[in-house]
Amino acid sequence: MNVAILSPEISLGAAAAVILLAEAFSAGNLSRVAILALATLGIAVSAAFLIPAQLAGVPTSSFSGAFIQNGFTIYFKLLMLMATFLVLLGSGRFLAQAEGRRAELVALVLLTTAALMLLVSSTELITLYISLEMASLSTAFLAAWMKHQERSAEAGLKFFLLNALSSAVLLYGIALLYGITGQTQLNGIARELVGGATPALLLALALLLAGFGFKVSAVPFHMWTPDVYEGAPTPITAYLSVASKAAGFAVIVRVLQTALPGVQTEWVGLIAILAAVTMTVGNIVAMVQTNIKRMLAYSTIAQAGYILVGVAAGTGQGLGAVLFYLAAYTATNLGAFIAIVEIADRTGSERTSDFAGLHARAPWLAFALAISLLSLAGLPPLAGFFAKIYVFWAAIQTGLGWLVLLGVLNSAISLFYYAQVIHHMYMVPAPSPAPGRSLPTLVAGLTVAIAGVFALGIFSGFFMGLAETAARTLTQ
Amino acid sequence: MPPAFPPLYPITLQHGLILGAALFSIGLAGALTKRNSIVILMAIEVMLNGVNVTFVAFARQLEPAVLTGQVFALFIITVAAAEAAVGLALIIAIYHLRHSVQIDEANELQG
Structure with missing residues (x-):
């Protein structure tokens, strides 16, 4: 048993413990900057364990094959560490205002990330279930963090109940x-499944997809997403929309590819249908939203639909495209959400119409949000454009042309509501100048995210190469 | 030593599976139709117990010497306990705010 393989996760847990202890010993007066510094140290140590393992390139497994470390898991773990770091940087005044409880908040975020990292490494269903629940339960608390505000408490409870329901459905699938x-063991399951599809197996597959579909908010299991995204504190929404979603896709891809290759024809069909419904419903409902967080919630549902197109393609190239898409999506969505954290904080409103004339009041915020939205819509030369190209190209090559056609139509629809926000920010005159300056940490987080959106777009070939290499280790 | 009276109806895999499926379905129906969040939580616990019965039934049938199924059921019981703690804490937070645990009164956020 090789416990050292858990070092990246243990580092995060240790950082969380240190933050909580430091908070206790400083009688609750630990400053925001000190907490951020400790969290950053934990994240950096965690990454420092991952990068040499990545360079060594030797896949290792431990705990009787329940836990694996290879290029695929390291890719996802580095992505989630980056996302966590940016969310903490970009949390802005939310963290400054969470008086007395900010150490707990940061510690809980680090522990959730550790759970998500365990999740992407699990190759055995018990480990997978425990990590999944560990992440979900702490997420419910994070969503309900502002427990004296009705919408936050309600968001937490809704997430919790629907998540528990979906976990039970998932478990029944696992039991079957x-x-x-x-x-x-996932590869043990693949070994036993040689006879093709039986009705019981198809039922198990459907239950599994329903459970995982909830985690990545695929339609029709998306009902919780808009409510939770709107009600939760915005930095937590940002975290949920990138880290949890990336882990969810990592699990879907791993289970389908390593445990269920025997019924590939069946799950490709089901995933393709899920993808088609998810992107269409997400985009159409997003058009009528007036609250920006709600609109972005439907937009993330639509994005999940595009990613599912890549999952349905299922080839090595398709998986590489999924991994690249998740990186592009992480940078883009973080850019959008960090900008919204600050804009909503300054204007006191999350309504799209109150973003009028933002470019005059806060040019950098308006520019960052505009770039993020254009990348989500898939305009060149931004990250979102190349992500869509790669995913659609992989799908065309496996004969899913109809799905790609639908995806392209959806991208065109999505431009409508993304452009509406940009129109408000740049074309409608400003009502009154908003006071206040952004915290330097938030500006730094936003800048890194936007730089990521450009870098992933301009050097897409290089990053796609990394993603494909990582994806290849999954099926080895 | 064989039992003095052999069981009239030996309990087979089918019995376990039917009980498990019935518990799961009853729980699912409850979770989808009830409006009281505590009742929904209880219904979800019933679903989990249905899953546990299914696991144990399969484990007895498949591999009497290997305990994976039973271990899985034990883990589910543990997680369900943690889940109840988290769920009740959230329900208490909501109750403080609006003196009700009805989920349909939780309409601050419109779907």
Whole structure:
């Protein structure tokens, strides 16, 4: 048993413990900057364990094959560490105002990230379930963080109840899979499934997809997303929309590719249908939203639809495209949400119409939000454009042309509501100048995210190469 | 030593699976139709117990010497306990704010 393989996760847990202890010993007066510094140290140490392992390139596994470390898991872990770092930087005044409880908040975010990192590394269903629940339960608390505000408490409760329901459905699927194969190891399941699809197996597959579909908010399991995204504190929404979603896709891809290659025809069909419905519903409902967080919630649902197109493609190239898409999506969505954290903080409103004339009041925020929205819509030369190209190209090559056509139509629809926000910010005159300056940490976080959006777009070939290399280790 | 009276109806895999499926379905129906958040939480616990019964039934049938199924059920019981703690804490937070645990009164956020 090689416990050292857990070092990246343990570093995050240790950082969380240190933050909580430092808070206790300083009688609750630990400054925001000190907490951020400790969290950054934890994240950096965690990454420092991952990068040499990546360069060594040797896949290792431990705990009787329940936990694996290879290029695929390291890619996702580095992505999630980056996302966590940017969310903490970009949390702005929310962290400054969470008096007395900000150490707990940061510690809980670090522990959630550790759970998500365990999740992407699990190759055994018990480990997978425990990590999933560990992440979900702390997420429910994070969503309900402003517990004296009705919408935040309600967001937490809604997330919790629907998540518990989806976990139960997922578990029943796992139970059936265990009954059919007698295995809980993912590759053991693949070994046993040689006879093709049986009705029980199809039921298990459907239940699994329903459970995982909830985690990545695929339609029709998306009902919680707009409510939770709107009600939760904005930095937490940002975290949920990138880190949790990336982990969710990592799990879907891993389970489908390593445990269920025997029923690939069946799940490709189901995922393709999910993808088609998800992107269409997400985009159409996003058009009528007036609250920017709600609009972005539907936009993330639509983005999940595009990513599912890549999952449905299922080839090595498709997986590489999914990994690249998740990186592009992480940078872009963080850019959008960090900008919204600050804009909503200054204007006191999350309504799209109150963003009028923002470019005159806060040019950098308006520019960052505009770039993020254009990248989400998929305009060149931004990250979102190349992400869509790669995903659609992989899907065309596996004969999913109809899905790609639908995806392109959806991208055109999405431009409508993204452009509306930009129109408000740049074309409508400003009502009154908003006071206040942004915190330097927030500006730094926003700048890194926007730089990521440009870098992933301009050097897309290089990053796509990294993603494909990482994806290849999954099926080895 | 064999039992003095062999069981009239030996309990087979089918019995376990039917009980598990019934519990799961009853819980699912409750979770989808009830409006009281505590009742929904209880319904979800019933679903989890249905899953546990299914696991144990399969484990007994598949591999009497290997305990994966039972271990899984034990883990689910543990997680369900943690889940109840988290859920009740959130329900208490909501109750402080509006003196009700009805989920349909939780309409601050419109779907």
